[in-house]
Amino acid sequence: MTDDVSHDKRALRAELRERRRICTAKERNDSEVGITANLIELATRTGSTSVAAYLSTTDEPQTRGFLHWASEHNITVLLPISRADGLLDWAPYDGEEENSDLIGMPAPTSEVLGPIAINDVDLIIVPAASVDRSGMRMGWGRGYFDKTLGSMEAKPPVYAVIFDNEYVDVVPTEVHDQPVNGIVTPTGIVTITEHN
Template sequence: MLAGTKAQHRAALLAARRTVPHEVRAAEALALCAHLDEFVAPDDTVCAYLPVGTEPGSLQVVDRLHDVCARVLLPVTRTGADGEPVALLWSVYVPGELVAARYGLLEPAGPVMASSALGDADLVLVPALAVDRRGVRLGRGGGFYDRSLPLRQPSAKLVAVVRDSELVDELPSEPHDIRMTHVLTPKHGLCALANTE
């Protein structure tokens, strides 16, 4: 296992991402788009996300999903009365109909569906700072996906989207972590993970 806490890994991975030139990130996003046809089916419902900052991907990835599958759902973030994150809500992606939201996110402008809408997804693309070969995902630590992923259907593919260098041998894990079934990287496309839960 890599030495260090989750917080230390997050800091190091975020710092490394900030050094990646814009041109490289743009090329990686195009490569991710090119892989989508390999594993997204026309009748799929896909829960995706719009990347923030240096996260892999782009609006082009979401637009391509919109072209190749039946329905794309994007997350809508909310917190409870105590200020703590709650399970993500979802809304159907319509190109050109996004609004600014908290955390620097863009969210669909249309009606919001319950958290349980995640259970309709055949495929869930999940933002990650890194993922290991066992499916352990390191997120940003906000807790939104930790609260949301238990609502998935058992057959859904859970796909961490990372840069090629962010697929690592082993990350620290906790009992509540939901393991990813697959990873999507610009160079290698979709790869199954060991997922030895």
């Protein structure tokens, strides 16, 4: 069973990577405008004063416009840095230099705060390959966000940022996969489950 799910995930991730890779510059620009506006709306609607987010890669829906806005509006933003043990350290967003972490993801160069820093945020924004109608999130296969979310005793609302066509009926899931409360896409915000 698990081998079938792993195979299904690999196949779906390959298809989604290719779709993202062939996006045109205009599609990327249009999606960035929508993602930024919708992330701002989500943060405003939730009254967030501190957010855990991430620096997007070239092929991902872009988060930097939102990160700049949050910083200008005195919202504390923490960004992840991958660790060798599979956990995430967190560092404040300062809008300055970026580096690459040990798995090649964009990371801040500010002071590292450690894994428990995320416990103080009131909104979490995560990357995803796809999310289904029940809120199950499929990541890119490294498990960093699943481990982080799975280890938190109390979680604030968690929203995944994806392109519109990545919100699907069902994604293959395994026992360690963590759901999200909703999604942010270029065309809107969908709350799937209310935060408990």
